[in-house]
Amino acid sequence: MAGVQSSSRADASSLTRTELGSLAEIIAALTTAIDLAEDNGTGHTLRTCIIGMRIGRRISLTPPALSDLYYALLLKDIGGSHTQLWERKATGQDGVLARRLLREGMGSMSWLEGGRAALGLYGAEPLSRRVSKQLGFLWKQKTLRSEAINLRSAVAGQLLEKLGVSTATRAAVCSIDERWDGRGGPDGMDGTCIPVIAQIVKLSQTMERFHAQGGSNCVIPWLHRRCRGWFDPGLVAAATRLFETPSCWWQLEQKDLQAYAISLEPSEHMLAANSHTIDQICEVFAEVADARSEYGFAHSFRVADIAVRMARSLQMSERQVNTLRRAALLHSIGKLTVPRELLEKQGPLTKDDLPVLRNYPLRTCEILERIPEFREVALLAMMHHERLDGSGYPKHLSAEQLSLSARILAVADVAEALAAERSFRRKYTRQQIYQILIRQTPHALDKHCVHAFFQSSAMSRVA
Numbered sequence: 001m002a003g004v005q006s007s008s009r010a011d012a013s014s015l016t017r018t019e020l021g022s023l024a025e026i027i028a029a030l031t032t033a034i035d036l037a038e039d040n041g042t043g044h045t046l047r048t049c050i051i052g053m054r055i056g057r058r059i060s061l062t063p064p065a066l067s068d069l070y071y072a073l074l075l076k077d078i079g080g081s082h083t084q085l086w087e088r089k090a091t092g093q094d095g096v097l098a099r100r101l102l103r104e105g106m107g108s109m110s111w112l113e114g115g116r117a118a119l120g121l122y123g124a125e126p127l128s129r130r131v132s133k134q135l136g137f138l139w140k141q142k143t144l145r146s147e148a149i150n151l152r153s154a155v156a157g158q159l160l161e162k163l164g165v166s167t168a169t170r171a172a173v174c175s176i177d178e179r180w181d182g183r184g185g186p187d188g189m190d191g192t193c194i195p196v197i198a199q200i201v202k203l204s205q206t207m208e209r210f211h212a213q214g215g216s217n218c219v220i221p222w223l224h225r226r227c228r229g230w231f232d233p234g235l236v237a238a239a240t241r242l243f244e245t246p247s248c249w250w251q252l253e254q255k256d257l258q259a260y261a262i263s264l265e266p267s268e269h270m271l272a273a274n275s276h277t278i279d280q281i282c283e284v285f286a287e288v289a290d291a292r293s294e295y296g297f298a299h300s301f302r303v304a305d306i307a308v309r310m311a312r313s314l315q316m317s318e319r320q321v322n323t324l325r326r327a328a329l330l331h332s333i334g335k336l337t338v339p340r341e342l343l344e345k346q347g348p349l350t351k352d353d354l355p356v357l358r359n360y361p362l363r364t365c366e367i368l369e370r371i372p373e374f375r376e377v378a379l380l381a382m383m384h385h386e387r388l389d390g391s392g393y394p395k396h397l398s399a400e401q402l403s404l405s406a407r408i409l410a411v412a413d414v415a416e417a418l419a420a421e422r423s424f425r426r427k428y429t430r431q432q433i434y435q436i437l438i439r440q441t442p443h444a445l446d447k448h449c450v451h452a453f454f455q456s457s458a459m460s461r462v463a
Contacts, residue, residue, distance in 0.1 A: 023273040024265040027074045028258050029370035030285055036336035037081035037288055044208060046257040049073040051243075052204035053264045054251075058242050059235070061196075067269035068168040069197045074261075075165065076173055076201050078284070079156030081291040081336075086151055088340075090144050149177045149185035159284050164277060172197035176205075181229035196232070203231050203239060208252075216249040258370065278373065279326070286329040292336055293343040295422050302420075304328035307412040310449060313456035314404065324405045327380035328412065334364030358393040361385055384409045387444040407446035411437070411453050414445070430459070 031045035038044075052073040056066050137144075153174040160170040175189065175198035182190030206227060210219045220240050227236075242248060254260045265271070273281070286300035307328045311321045335343060338360050342353055349357065361382045368378035383406040386392035388399040392410075402410075418436060421427040428436070434454065441447045453459060 022262070023271040023277065024070070024074075024262045026273060026278065026281060026371050026373065027071070028261050029367070029374075030281070031074055032367050032370070033285060033288060033333050033336055034075075034077045034080065037084070037292065038077050040077070041212065043257050044205075044212070045074060045077065046261040047211075047252045048076070048201075048205045048208045049261045049264065050251050050254075050257075051207050052200050054242060055200050055204060055235070055239050056197075058238050059196075063266045063268040065168070065197065066266040067271070068166050068172065069200060070265055071165050071271075072169045072172040072197050072201050073204065075156075075160060075163070075169070076176060076205065078159050078173065078288070079152045079154075081288050082155040083148055083152040085291060085294055087148055090147070146185055153177070153186045159287065163280055163284055168195070168197060171195050172201060176202050178202075179230050180232055183229065191232075194232075196235070199232050199235055203235060206230075207239065207243070211249060211252065216243075216246045219249075220244060275322075279322075282326045282329040285333060289330070289333045289335060292332075292338075293340060295344060295420065296332065296335070299416060299420065300329050300332050302416045303331065303409070303412045306415060306453070307408050309456050310408050310412060310452045311405070313452045314408070314448070316404070320405060323376055323380065324408060326374070327377045327384075327405070328409055330368060330374075330377065331361075331364060331381040331384045331409065331413070333367055333381075334360035334362065337363045358385070362394045380405055380409065384413045386410065387440075388446060389443045391444060404446075404449075407449045408452075411445055411449045414440070415453060 028046065028049075031049075032042060034040075035042055035044050049070070052069060053066070056069045061069060157170055157174045160173060172195045174186070175195055178184040178187065178189045178194045178198060180191060180194065180199070182188055207219050207223065210222045214222065220243065223236060223239070251260070283301075286304075290296040290299050290301075304325050308321055308325050311324050316324070338357060342349075342357060345353070361384065365378045365382035368374045368381060371378075380403070382394070383397065383402060386395065386397045386402055386406065387410070388402065388407070390396045390398045415433060415437065418428045418433045437445060437450050437453070441450045
């Protein structure tokens with residue numbers, strides 16, 4: 001893997017955590033962000049990983065193939081948040097029902113569930129318009145599903161290439177929507193032409209969803225009844241034998257799913273992340289977070305660029321600059337917990353909206369602090385809405401509690417937001433940005449940081 005080093009357990013143990021971090025540890029923690037982006041429910045990806053690794057070992061995959069499977073399971077939904085924006089525009093709907101109907105059709109549902117799902121679309125519309133839109137959706141569903149699968153596969157491929165995962169892992173994730181009978185996508189592969197890893201990933205996530213919906217007793221019957229043509233019959237038979245007793249599902253009830261999933265990485269092919277890989281991970285998950293909202297596109301990258309330019313003008317060390325950049329890239333990951341309609345609300349926020357929105361920096365910290373290497377990044381990312389006079393959020397920290405890095409990040413975030421266009425306003429000019437920042441100095445924003453913003457090349461990155 002490019003940027004990723006393969007090592008044995010003995011080799012890895014001889015390296016300190018600051019020199020070399022566990023790739024599995026980082027990715028497993030960040031699956032929380034992917035689950036939030038996909039509205040899958042916390043722990044979905046980790047439980048899917050547990051199921052998939054058991055199946056992989058049951059059919060005697062080689063250690064290298066198990067390693068490829070492991071990362072395909074953890075990263076299977078990496079392109080989902082990007083696809084959701086397209087799906088919402090294509091269907092006029094935003095929600096799990098529309099996405100499930102679009103991505104999988106009614107094949108994974110009973111007729112009753114499928115009918116209810118279809119009838120539930122466009123529920124806020126007047127009856128005549130609602131029926132018309134429902135029929136239009138069902139008429140175009142096959143074409144829309146094909147386009148969604150193609151986009152999802154393409155985006156996932158690009159992000160995984162950036163992460164430097166193996167070719168086999170990338171191919172598997174891009175082929176998750178292929179079906180054994182050839183009726184899937186994006187390429188319409190069938191039978192043994194489909195990578196076995198892709199089949200295991202799809203089978204595992206389907207089993208996890210059935211388990212979440214109906215419990216362990218429903219998984220195997222539903223799998224045989226609803227998914228004809230989806231999977232290799234031999235693979236389904238192996239999974240059936242493996243999970244035919246309820247006790248086999250107890251592993252999904254682990255108190256610490258993350259730790260258990262990390263322990264499943266094949267010891268013969270443990271992967272360790274270097275500094276470059278960690279930077280790539282930050283960039284990829286910045287894209288995942290920014291894709292949550294149409295108006296968030298590239299927000300985190302621009303904030304990071306501005307913050308780095310300011311930090312260098314203030315002569316911060318390269319280590320401090322690097323930590324600041326990672327925090328800037330990941331500062332919005334907690335927004336994945338915020339409803340999309342609230343992020344894109346065109347009018348003023350209500351008193352009920354504010355607590356939900358102002359809570360996301362805490363969610364950012366909770367996601368990132370699960371990674372030992374990211375604890376400093378997590379605290380810094382949480383502070384980007386704090387202000388010197390204690391008027392910020394989420395913890396109302398005061399000036400003496402805010403580091404120079406936190407002050408820089410606050411200015412960079414405000415400046416980028418002012419320079420970005422929104423549905424309810426045009427972007428501000430440089431002169432307007434200058435006036436707004438000056439009005440918030442020095443009581444809320446640090447005057448040295450604001451000065452650094454105007455005097456450095458950071459100003460050229462906005463407006």
